[in-house]
Amino acid sequence: xxxxxxxxxxxxxxxxxxxxxxxxxxxxxxxxxxxxxxxxxxxxxxxxxxxxxxxxxxxxxxxxxxxxxxxxxxxxxxxxxxxxxxxxxxxxxxxxxxxxxxxxxxxxxxxxxxxxxxxxxxxxxxxxxxxxxxxxxxxxxxxxxxxxxxxxxxxxxxxxxxxxxxxxxxxxxxxxxxxxxxxxxxxxxxxxxxxxxxxxxxxxxxxxxxxxxxxxxxxxxxxxxxxxxxxxxxxxxxxxxxxxxxxxxxxxxxxxxxxxxxxxxxxxxxxxxxxxxxxxxxxxxxxxxxxxxxxxxxxxxxxxxxxxxxxxxxxxxxxxxxxxxxxxxxxxxxxxxxxxxxxxxxxxxxxxxxxxxxxxxxxxxxxxxxxxxxxxxxxxxxxxxxxxxxxxxxxxxxxxxxxxxxxxxxxxxxxxxxxx
Numbered sequence: 001x002x003x004x005x006x007x008x009x010x011x012x013x014x015x016x017x018x019x020x021x022x023x024x025x026x027x028x029x030x031x032x033x034x035x036x037x038x039x040x041x042x043x044x045x046x047x048x049x050x051x052x053x054x055x056x057x058x059x060x061x062x063x064x065x066x067x068x069x070x071x072x073x074x075x076x077x078x079x080x081x082x083x084x085x086x087x088x089x090x091x092x093x094x095x096x097x098x099x100x101x102x103x104x105x106x107x108x109x110x111x112x113x114x115x116x117x118x119x120x121x122x123x124x125x126x127x128x129x130x131x132x133x134x135x136x137x138x139x140x141x142x143x144x145x146x147x148x149x150x151x152x153x154x155x156x157x158x159x160x161x162x163x164x165x166x167x168x169x170x171x172x173x174x175x176x177x178x179x180x181x182x183x184x185x186x187x188x189x190x191x192x193x194x195x196x197x198x199x200x201x202x203x204x205x206x207x208x209x210x211x212x213x214x215x216x217x218x219x220x221x222x223x224x225x226x227x228x229x230x231x232x233x234x235x236x237x238x239x240x241x242x243x244x245x246x247x248x249x250x251x252x253x254x255x256x257x258x259x260x261x262x263x264x265x266x267x268x269x270x271x272x273x274x275x276x277x278x279x280x281x282x283x284x285x286x287x288x289x290x291x292x293x294x295x296x297x298x299x300x301x302x303x304x305x306x307x308x309x310x311x312x313x314x315x316x317x318x319x320x321x322x323x324x325x326x327x328x329x330x331x332x333x334x335x336x337x338x339x340x341x342x343x344x345x346x347x348x349x350x351x352x353x354x355x356x357x358x359x360x361x362x363x364x365x366x367x368x369x370x371x372x373x374x375x376x377x378x379x380x381x382x383x384x385x386x387x388x389x390x391x392x393x394x395x396x397x398x399x400x401x402x403x404x405x406x407x408x409x410x411x412x413x414x415x416x417x418x419x420x
Contacts, residue, residue: 005128008188011181013143015075015121018082018178020147022114023051023226023347024252025174026089026107028155030234032167037099041362041382045355048230050104051111052348058115059341063202063334071120071190078116079182085110086175090168106171113178115344122321123336127191134275134322139267141318145260145310148229152253192333202334211335213404214324215342220397221316222346223353224286227390228293228309229255230351231358235293235383236303250303255310262314276405279319283401286312286394294388316397317343323404350390358386 026047033039066074085106092102125140151174158170205211229252236251262282266273289312293305324331324339362382 003188005189007184008128008190009125009140011184011188012121012125012140014177014181014184015079015117016140016144017147017150018079018181019114019117019121020144021151021174021177022082022085022110024148024151024229024256025086025155025171026051026103027230027233027252028152029167031237032164033103037093037103039100040359041355042359043100044234045352045359047103047107048226048355049348049352051107051114052226052344052351054108054111055115055118056341056344056348058112059119059337059344062116062119063337063341066119066337067192067333071124071192072185074116075120075124075185076182078113078120079178079185081109081113082117082178083113083175083182085113086171086178088171090171094168115340118340118343119333119337122340123192123333124190126325126336129191134319134326135267135270137322137325138263138270138315138318141321142260142263142267142314145256145263145314148256149253149260152249152256156249156253202338205328205331205335205338208328210327210404210407211324211331213400214320214327214339216400217320217323217397217404218317218339218342219346219349220393220400221313221320222343223350223390223393224283224309224316224346224397225259225313225350226347227350227354227387227393228290228306228313231354231383231387232306235387236306251306254303254307258307258310259314260310262311263318266315266319275315275319275323276401278315279401280398280405282312282315283394283398286316286397287391288312290387290391290394294384312394327404327407346393350393354383354386354390356386357389358382361385 030044033044034041062074085108088106088109089103092106093099094102096102096105121140122137125136128136155170158173159167162169232251232255236246266278286309289305289308291305292308293302296302296305320343321336321339324335328335359382362378
């Protein structure tokens with residue numbers, strides 16, 4: 001059977017599901033790591049920051065070299081790394097002298113794969129023939145959310161049936177998907193956005209003030225999303241005192257479902273909606289969701305805030321990509337790599353900030369947390385304080401989009417597409 005461009009889209013959907021596995025499987029195991037390996041909140045936060053920090057480095061390198069190496073070689077290598085990293089997540093902590101060192105090595109290998117996937121999948125789909133690029137981008141990114149949902153549901157089923165004591169088999173099972181997609185991407189037809197000589201030089205991108213605005217948008221959108229996504233499971237279990245099963249289903253799973261619904265909705269109906277206004281409204285909703293999650297004295301309302309946050313952040317990341325492609329259409333693969341770099345800065349900054357603040361508050365009694373949250377344990381007060389501080393990111397997002405709304409979009413140049 002001759003593979004067509006629709007198969008390229010399918011491979012890209014699986015690519016984002018792979019990235020969802022890489023980013024969201026470890027947080028589901030945070031409590032297990034904490035109880036079985038004695039890992040602290042700050043060390044767990046460092047794993048998140050390490051993941052996205054390595055992805056940042058990959059993004060930075062990719063901006064220079066992906067066009068020279070070629071999309072196919074890089075995307076296949078990304079899935080090989082993801083496969084090895086997931087296998088390592090299950091095996092390295094058991095067989096290395098230091099379990100935490102094993103986790104860090106697995107996270108680094110996974111991050112290399114996840115970073116390459118993030119850089120490449122969006123321009124691969126952007127380069128395919130067809131109109132309504134913003135809707136296609138939103139639909140593509142919705143599969144990250146559905147991958148997140150699938151990871152939570154199937155992992156929770158595994159924990160209930162097999163047990164947490166055998167958690168190390170779970171990453172090995174998830175490694176099957178990137179292993180399969182390695183061969184799929186090796187065969188599907190690929191296009192590139194521009195030839196290397198016709199793409200806008202990175203120096204010119206950095207000289208454009210509007211490009212810096214898109215970098216801010218990417219940082220804020222990623223931080224708004226991942227600050228909640230990475231800590232939702234632990235927040236539900238320790239901060240709201242619900243079981244792991246209920247915490248995973250009502251925390252990160254509900255978050256991912258709502259984020260997927262938001263992206264799927266825009267993917268289907270986006271042609272008739274002003275993207276900038278949609279992001280502005282989403283930023284306001286995101287502020288409300290963080291305040292509800294952290295300040296509500298009722299656990300169910302706090303969990304509703306987690307879910308509402310997923311609905312609000314859904315359009316932010318793909319919407320920022322689409323707006324950048326609209327305002328800087330000659331940016332090429334280098335621009336997508338730099339946007340992914342900014343996104344990973346936000347992915348590291350948001351959860352990392354929550355972890356540091358949470359650990360700081362949990363380590364000492366503070367009058368402010370007691371005033372805001374009442375009589376809570378130090379861990380509960382710490383997590384709520386950390387997530388409350390993350391409200392800063394949707395606030396900045398709102399102001400950045402407001403500035404962008406006042407700027408005029410430049411005329412479209414002739415963007416050529418080339419078969420790879």
